Amino acid sequence: MAEIIRMPEVMAGATEAAIQTWLVQPGASVAVAQTIAEIETEKAIVEFPAEFAGTVGRLLVPEGDSVTVGDPILVLLAEGEEEGAVDAALAAAGGLASSAAASVPAAPAPPAATTEATVPQAVADTPSTQPAGDVASVATAPAVPPAPAPVPHPGDRLFASPLVRRLAAQNGVALADVPGTGPNGRVVRRDLERHLEAAASVPAPAGPAPVVPAPVVPAPPVPAPPAPEAIVAATTGPAAAEYEDIPLDRMRRAIARRLTESKSTVPHFYLVADCRVDELLALRARVNESAPRKISVNDFTLKAVAAALVDVPEANAIWNGDSIRRFASVDLAVAVATDGGLTTPVLRGVERMPLSVVSATIAELAERARAGRLKQHELEGGSFSVSNLGMYGTTQFSAILNPPQSGILAVGAAQRRPVVGADGQLDVGTVMTVTLSADHRVLDGALAGEWLAAFQRRIENPLSILI
Structure with a gap:
């Protein structure tokens, strides 16, 4: 029998998503696990595979439309079934009305019964065959003129994802x-x-278009000068400020919802450490002399975070509602800035990755994040996050946790500062300030302090990161 395919919950907690692109059309055969659509979520484009085999009977949702999770989006026909099975399946599922409305643009409504209010419009739009006197009598009947049909203007809203x-x-x-x-x-x-x-294929024009002189328009009359009282009011009254309202897209709404939820429901506390990174910068310079791709300070930082979570495994955990879930491997979420907002793709098993693989993986994920081509599984999971604003010259900041993760490390810029050496003498060193935001439900103060000390040891002794 016909199978109704519904919008899946492609992102935890999501209530709606949009069909970005249909990859099948009515009449096409579909196999199990074949990708039938690309679904646009709040932060990624997700490929949606078919759970059943069959023939596409009807697409119920146009491309670009947002759909509530659980609503029908497609009907698959079994072998030998006809088009009539689509309506029967939708009616049996109780979704015929809503699905039919979403499947195709609405057809023009049939003309309503002629009333006194509609007769004058009908007379104006259609040629009349009755005597002129009759037309005049009808036209003079009391009626409410209908509203004119809307005419699109250049400033009208443009529909696009x-x-x-x-x-x-x-x-x-x-x-x-x-x-x-x-x-x-x-x-x-x-x-x-x-x-x-x-x-790209259109050649540049050979020269400027001929200039057409503008018609001469008489100058408007010059108004009389305002009264002194009016001048005083105009100069002392509040001036209208110029502004622009930017509509919220799906990603910005998700960021606002998630961060508000995090700050209002998760008990944050913060620990700060100054890490001397002279040895790390010297080692990085030596590595980059022969490395096939340049290694960044952020790559070393990710490896140091993973090593510290191995040193203190109790911190490699998330809040699980009625339990604390600890992990055997280290999966780290890395904050990546895009034009639409912040995304946090996840690196799996960072403690086992060579430094060069960490660097290459981050670069590839960041590129696809900015293009909006991340997969959903690449945004899920992780017990810990890293957010680095050092490249912008930010010396110190506090980040907001990404639930249910237990911590996020905010990394500032490495700067030359006065430091006291091991011999008690004043010296100049390169210092990087990091701030740990921790979930007090998972990490107590002592445990968070132990993890931050382990990170500081690793980052200040960078050879331990590579071993």
Whole structure:
């Protein structure tokens, strides 16, 4: 029998998602585990595999539309079933009305019964065959004129997904110049790609277009000067400030919701340490002399965090509601800034990764994060996060936890500062300030302090990171 495919919960706690691209069309055969759609979540594009085999009977949701988790999005027909089985399956599932409304754009409504309010419009729109006197009598009947049909203007809202808007901004493309082929003229990703390809193939114009002189318009009359009282009010009254309201996309809404939830429900506390990193910078310089790809301070920091979690395994844990879950391997989430907001892809088994693999993996994940092509599983899991703002010159900051993780390390810039050496003499060294934000439900103060001390030992003795 026909199977109804519903919008899955592709992201923990998500209530809706959008169909980015359909990869199948009605009449196509589908195998189990075949990718049938790309679903846009708050922070990633997720490939949605089919759980059943069959033939696509009907796509219930247009590309670009947001759908509540659990709503029907597609109907698969079994072998030998006809189109009529689609409506029967939807009716049996109780989703016929909502699904039919989402499947195709609404058809024009049939004309309503003629009333006194609609007769004048009908007379104006259609040729009349009755005598002029009758027309005049009808036209003079009391009636409420209907509202004119809406006319699109250049300033009207443009329908496009957050990902398309982000890619358009990156390429300097005005979405108003891109013809949309999605429902209701929505601009989808393939429209933008076609527009970019067409723009690249068009040669530059040979010269400027001829200038057409503007028509001469009489100057408006000069108003009389305002009264003194009016001048005083204009100069002393509040001036209207210019501003722009930026609509929230799906990612920004998710960030706002998650961080508000974290700060209001998770008992944060903070520990700060100054790490002297002269030896680390010297070792990094030697490594980069022969390394196939340049190693960053952030790469060393990730390895030091993983090593410290191995040294203090009690800290490699998350809050699990009615228990504390501890992990055998170290999975770290790394904060990556994108045009749309912050994403945190997860590196698996960092304690076993060579430094060069950590560097290459982070670079690849960051590139796909900025392009909006991360997979959902790459955003899930992890017991600990690292957020580094040192490249912006930030010396110290406190980060907000990403529940259910137990900690996040905020890394500042390495700077030359006066330090007291082991012999008690004043010296100049390179110091990097780090701040640990910890979940007090998982990490007590002593345990958090023990972990931060282990991290400091590792980062100040970088050879221990490589062993």
